[in-house]
Amino acid sequence: MVASNLEYCAETCRAEGKSPWYTAPHDEFAIVMEGEVQFEFYQLEDDEKPGHSAGAARLVDAPKGKRMGKVTARRGHEVLLPQGAAYQLKADQPGVVLFQTCAGPESIEKWSEICTLN
């Protein structure tokens, strides 16, 4: 987490290799800040949909629903991570992604490590 505004936040990740599958009960947005990242999207079956209230949650298994599509994004591109869909990131080379989302089960806070103090 790099920005926090009550329940809302911005999070960033190093994208390298293949990520787990994630989903959120609301739209999220991803901006590729460096590198090239593929986003794969699948629809979730009803019994796969998580019950948490906000933020990204990791799926235990790969999604079973219909394939929705794929986006290959590079620096400056913004990608919709639609509500209720499962998504996976893949990057052959290290990249950086910035997420606009809500605080949730996968959020990690390290303020004392990342903040610059005068």
Next chain:
Amino acid sequence: MNTEVTPEKVSVIASEPDPVLGYRSFQFGGFKFTRDAYFVHVEWPKGVHTIEVDRFLRAMVRDIGWGFFYGWIFFDDVFGTQNHYGTVDIYAGTYSKGHKDTGVDYLETFNTDDVRVAFETISKDWINEGYDPLSAPLETGSPLGAKQQEASGPLIRGFEPARRMLGLPGDVQPRSDESGHPINRAFADLEFDQPDIEVEPGFENSVHAFNLFDHIARADVTWNPSFTSITKACICCVTSEEHMLPVIHGNDRNEWFIQLTDEIHWNIQDKNSGNPRGRIVMKSGDVCAMPADIRHQGYSPKRCMLMVLENGTPGLDEKYAQGELEPFPITASRW
């Protein structure tokens, strides 16, 4: 200011044009606005204040276009507006210690629509063809001198917000050559391409991406956030910045800045007193919170790209004002 009483309707009253310079003066409530070749003079029952005309007009048209934005819009350390989301305060000296101590401060509350009409009327009379207060100074002409032909273009532009995400079917579309927005000179060294999108049938409204940096690089306005993606009440605004933010923004809630390119130098002051709180130079990749108890003004030596994250939850301003929420976003327990 009593936010529960609806103010009476107030109309702006225009004078006859000045016989020498051609500009009208305007009376709005207890405030009188007059301009000459170089300056705007703001009068109120207890005092008068002078602001350089370019500074004043740059602040005024943004105040209009932003819908008076979140919280306080200081045109300078003396004069400005505060948004109460249905009403607007116009104040002079209310947040200036010297003016308060000497008892010459003044504040009046108006209906939002009345202020918008008044400011639009003033701006249209005072802005000449060839001068665009929404452009960077290097990109436009001068506001100085006598009245010429009034500017013919729209008073405000570039404020149309996305409802969910730019570029989605039925939503606002990103800027393009076709929409009359070429890449700005300052970003000519960047490369812009489009994401590769594969959509299975039936998911056209769900699988979407666009080049955000390209959209920002095509902005023909500065210091003018445009909503690009919204989830619940979390609003992402992006903006192209050059020269100085023509207002000092007093927050009524936390907001976060993410510097996408180049750099901005920020002066941070205590919101109520104006006392210096700090100075931050943000460079590409830097992230900074602007707490709810400060005012800030930015200086961008070269046109740059800035992302701002806002929390648009209704009623949030009251929670901060009444102390229900800490003014800064990261409390000790999360450190």
